[in-house]
Amino acid sequence: MASTQDKPGRPGLSIDGLIAELQALSQISEAEPPVVTRLVFSEADRRARAYVKGLCAAAGLAVQEDAIGNTFARWQGSEPGLAPVGTGSHIDAIPNAGLYDGCVGVLGGLEAIRVLQQLGFKPRRSIELVIFTAEEPTRFGIGCLGSRMMASVLTPDQALALRDKEGRGLEELRAGAGFTGALESVALAAGRFDKFIELHIEQGPLLEQEGIDVGLVTHIAAPASLRIVIEGEGGHAGGKLMPGRKDALVAAAELILALELTAKSTGAIDTVGTVGVCEVFPGAVNSIPSRVRLETDIRDTDRARRDRVLDALRAACTDVAARRGVTITTALVNADPPATCDPMIVAALEASAVEAGKTCKRMVSRAYHDSLFMARIAPVAMLFIPCRGGVSHRPDEYASPGWIGSGVHVLARTLARLAS
Ligand code: HGY
Numbered sequence: 001m002a003s004t005q006d007k008p009g010r011p012g013l014s015i016d017g018l019i020a021e022l023q024a025l026s027q028i029s030e031a032e033p034p035v036v037t038r039l040v041f042s043e044a045d046r047r048a049r050a051y052v053k054g055l056c057a058a059a060g061l062a063v064q065e066d067a068i069g070n071t072f073a074r075w076q077g078s079e080p081g082l083a084p085v086g087t088g089s090h091i092d093a094i095p096n097a098g099l100y101d102g103c104v105g106v107l108g109g110l111e112a113i114r115v116l117q118q119l120g121f122k123p124r125r126s127i128e129l130v131i132f133t134a135e136e137p138t139r140f141g142i143g144c145l146g147s148r149m150m151a152s153v154l155t156p157d158q159a160l161a162l163r164d165k166e167g168r169g170l171e172e173l174r175a176g177a178g179f180t181g182a183l184e185s186v187a188l189a190a191g192r193f194d195k196f197i198e199l200h201i202e203q204g205p206l207l208e209q210e211g212i213d214v215g216l217v218t219h220i221a222a223p224a225s226l227r228i229v230i231e232g233e234g235g236h237a238g239g240k241l242m243p244g245r246k247d248a249l250v251a252a253a254e255l256i257l258a259l260e261l262t263a264k265s266t267g268a269i270d271t272v273g274t275v276g277v278c279e280v281f282p283g284a285v286n287s288i289p290s291r292v293r294l295e296t297d298i299r300d301t302d303r304a305r306r307d308r309v310l311d312a313l314r315a316a317c318t319d320v321a322a323r324r325g326v327t328i329t330t331a332l333v334n335a336d337p338p339a340t341c342d343p344m345i346v347a348a349l350e351a352s353a354v355e356a357g358k359t360c361k362r363m364v365s366r367a368y369h370d371s372l373f374m375a376r377i378a379p380v381a382m383l384f385i386p387c388r389g390g391v392s393h394r395p396d397e398y399a400s401p402g403w404i405g406s407g408v409h410v411l412a413r414t415l416a417r418l419a420s
């Protein structure tokens with residue numbers, strides 16, 4: 001059971017099929033391949049879901065979907081009354097993304113199940129593959145919609161209030177994708193899963209730099225997102241002289257720089273701040289911007305340090321508004337606590353890595369993942385594999401078959417351990 005780079009002559013189980021499936025999934029995109037864009041509830045998302053569900057059914061898994069499309073593919077264990085061991089991730093992708101983020105955890109999780117089936121393993125606890133709806137924040141501005149609702153971190157009413165850029169809500173979009181049922185039914189009770197493990201690319205450079213096969217995640221950083229709307233006076237770019245202008249975009253520029261400076265000056269390398277969305281109105285070259293919307297992303301492994309950056313950014317808004325005579329309003333989209341992975345599962349992953357002859361190290365996850373919310377209802381851990389140059393959220397994101405094979409190998413051994 002291992003990667004395509006098995007030792008010569010050893011009857012290993014190749015993952016060539018998995019690599020082909022990852023490539024096939026990447027072709028299901030709203031953008032021209034190799035660029036992957038796959039927004040939740042888009043036509044591409046629907047086709048991608050159908051493709052993966054087909055693979056699960058072909059593996060003999062019982063597939064179910066909840067009211068917003070979280071998908072559960074179960075390999076029935078010999079004791080069906082026991083809570084299953086879960087694994088999985090997401091297949092939605094931000095614009096201009098790569099093919100490995102999330103998909104390695106879904107198709108790699110499926111491959112781990114198939115390898116165990118081929119080896120004749122019989123699980124006592126069921127093993128359940130999960131495909132989470134809307135891990136990425138692109139559609140509704142908040143990440144992990146599916147796992148937040150599963151963990152009751154986001155209520156049905158809060159979810160119903162979400163809107164995408166075209167003003168469409170969850171009800172319209174989920175119905176359009178064929179998902180019905182009471183939103184209350186998405187919430188899972190604690191204990192629904194005995195344990196949960198997510199396989200994912202690191203989305204950072206450490207494993208590749210240090211030549212380590214797999215990462216054992218001990219903590220998942222705490223993400224926060226603050227929406228900032230700046231309103232000025234606008235006006236004619238030629239007729240309105242510089243004195244007395246109330247230019248919303250120049251005010252926004254000050255805030256963008258303030259976020260960068262604050263994130264850099266906490267004294268901790270784990271603090272990060274990003275402004276990934278800057279929407280300018282009216283967006284005409286000869287019109288002074290009258291309204292700007294900024295979506296900011298602030299993270300840290302330490303919640304209090306992260307919240308100090310949030311507070312500093314709010315203070316900068318007050319200062320810039322007063323000095324420039326613009327109106328600035330802020331809204332906190334989310335400010336989640338970090339998650340601690342379950343030491344027992346981390347130890348099981350480590351034991352599996354050693355058995356498989358793979359090198360490993362404990363590390364934090366700077367990206368957030370659905371495991372951040374699964375940790376509210378089950379013991380979780382994450383297994384990282386390297387990605388080239390640490391690159392992610394770009395079309396040149398890449399994980400080698402050897403790296404993927406190591407991740408699948410260690411995951412399969414650990415699932416077998418936990419499901420026995
Ligand atoms: O942004 C994140 O950390 C994740 O990739 N959605």
Ligand code: MN
Pocket residue numbers: 101136393
């Ligand atoms: Mn991502």
Ligand code: MN
Pocket residue numbers: 090101102135200369
């Ligand atoms: Mn991801």
